[in-house]
Amino acid sequence: MSLPILQLKKDQDRRLKAGHVWIYNNEIDTQLTPLAHFKAGDLVVVQSHRNTPLGIAYVNPHTLLAARLLTPQYQRTINVDFFIERLQRALDLRHRLFEEPYYRWIFAESDFLPGLVVDRFNDVIVAQINTAGMEKLQDDILAAIIKVVAPKTVIWRNDTLYRDTEQLPQYVNIAYGENVNECIVRENQCEFISMLQSGQKTGWFYDHRDNRRRMAHYVKDKTVLDVFCYLGAFAIPLAKAGATRVTCVDSSKTAIDFVIENATRNHCCAQIQTHVADAFEFLHTTSQKYDVIILDPPALIKKKKDYHAGLRAYEKLNQMALALLNPNGVLFSASCSMHLSEADLLNCLRRASVNLNRPIQIIEQLHQGRDHPVHPAIVETNYLKGYITTHFPEQALSRASADHSA
Incomplete structure (x- = not known):
């Protein structure tokens, strides 16, 4: 079956030729190929203004980001076999990276399946579709997942706010197999219970796996504050690493x-204290000081229009945390906001340090885990950033200055 053509305007093929996969509605020649002629999710062959085929995309005429390229092979058939090939290629990479089957299996554009996220919890798969194009291909995706890993359960977590942009309904259901909500996650020599249907996102945040392991080097015999702790993915391994x-x-x-349940499962209840509280309020009211503080907030800048308010929130958060840090303490500060750059977060830390007159040093820079690869042409896929800093006491600076003068 031949696919309809989506024609681009002159010079609007440059991004695709540079490796990107997104097409905006103002890049489309709507005189030759009116968007109104397409239904949300339709497959199309994308052509340059010179009629050169650029690949197969799916289209949504109702959104600013109007099309996403699935493959540059314009004669390819998009079917179950296509998804089996992509899923298997991504799985082969994860097998090289991880000893156990707990990871992000598909990271959308970075695994060349735009609009699709898949997390693996051993024999339970949680998949999330964010675009009308992938929604229309849902049956093929499900069949491919079953063929590649023969899971016990496949859950659709199609309840993200972005689906509103694509004019898609939000829902969660069991697509295949047994009805599962609570599930075991193994990570960093710890075992956790997570909520796959009712928890945040897909039930777990694999992107910080390596950063949690790195923080274990800083906590032996130290007191730790884990803000926005969620299910204890930082707290539990840090307790097991020797935090008092x-x-x-x-x-x-x-x-x-x-x-509490995860602490019990990992035999570290004695070291864990819990508070049900708003993070900003807790940081503002507590008088307790800590040797190590973990700041891993949800995205405080969800849209570009929220940038300035979100930036102020990040600075306030880091300043309150830095004020609670003991001399020579360690602050872990991260952001998953796509609209906040590494430089922005660093400036938040710098301004917090200056405002408090508490000098800091950056000792490690943080990124997302290896199961969240970065697409080199799509900066948005490099979304997680963070820093490990240490507080350099002012007294130490004064002593150093005095020694130098002498």
Whole structure:
């Protein structure tokens, strides 16, 4: 079956030729190929203004980001076999990276399946579709997942806010197999219970796996504050790494209940303290000081229009945390906001340090885990950034200055 043509304007093929996969509606020659002629999710062959085929995309005439390229092979058939090939290629990479089957299996554009996210929890798969194009191909995606890994369960977590942009309904259901909500996750020599249907996102945040392991080097015999702790993915391994006390703060009582259950499962209850509280309020009111503080907030800048307000929130958050840090303490500060750059976060830390007159040093720079690869042409796929900093006491600076003068 031949696919309809989506024609681009003159010179609007440059981004695709540079490796990108997105096409905006103002790049389309709507005189030759009116968007009104397409239905959301239709497959098309994208052509340059010179009629050169550029590949197969799916289209949504109702959105600013009007089309996403699935493959540059314009004669390719998009079917179950196509998805089996892409899923298997991504799976082969994860097999090289991880010993156990707990990881992000598909990271959308970075794994060349735009609009699709898939997380693996051993024999349970949680998949999330964010675009009308992938929604229309849902049956093929499900069949391919079953063929490649023969899971016990496949869950659709199609409840993201972005689906509103694509004019898609939000829902969660069991697509295949047994009805599962609570599931075991193994990570960093720890075992957790997570909520796959009712938890945040897909139930777990694999992107910080390596950063959690890195923080274990800083906590032996130290007191730790874990703000926005969720299910304890930082707190539990840090307690097992030798922290004397880990204080966990989250606004969700359900999340805190799971922290306690996960601490019990990992035999570290004695070191875990919990608070159901708003993070900003807790940081503002507590008088307790800590040796190590973990700041891993949800995205505080969800849209470009929220940038300035979100930037102020990040600075306030980091300043309150830095004020609670003991001399020579360590602050882990991260952001998953796509609209906040590494430089922005660094400036938040710098301004917080200056405002408090508490000098800091950056000792490590943080990124997302290896199961969240970065597409080199799509900066948005490099979304997670962070820093590990240490507080350099002012007294130490004064002593150094005095020694130099002498």
